[in-house]
Amino acid sequence: MESILVASQFDPDDIEFILSKRGRPLIKIGKYIYRKQSLSGVKTRWVCSTHGHKKCYAVLYTVEGEVVRTKNVHNH
Numbered sequence: 297m298e299s300i301l302v303a304s305q306f307d308p309d310d311i312e313f314i315l316s317k318r319g320r321p322l323i324k325i326g327k328y329i330y331r332k333q334s335l336s337g338v339k340t341r342w343v344c345s346t347h348g349h350k351k352c353y354a355v356l357y358t359v360e361g362e363v364v365r366t367k368n369v370h371n372h
C-alpha cells in the first residue's frame with residue numbers, strides 16, 4: 297500500500313491515537329489534536345480540533361489505523 301507523508305513536519309513516531317474524555321477517537325501530533333470527521337471508502341479524514349472556531353484546515357487521512365496523508369499546516 298502506498299504510504300506517503302506529505303508536508304511532514306513531524307516525526308511519524310509523534311503520532312498518538314488517543315480517546316477524548318467522551319470516548320471519541322482523536323489523533324495527537326505534537327500540540328495539535330485531530331478529530332475524526334468522515335469516512336470515505338477505506339480512508340478516514342481527520343481535521344484539526346480547532347477547525348470549527350479557528351478555521352484551521354489542517355487535515356490528515358488514515359487507512360486502517362495508519363496515517364497515509366497529511367496537510368499538517370496550522371494557522372495557530
Ligand SMILES: [Zn+2]
Pocket residue numbers: 328344345346347352353354369370371372
Ligand atoms: Zn490546526
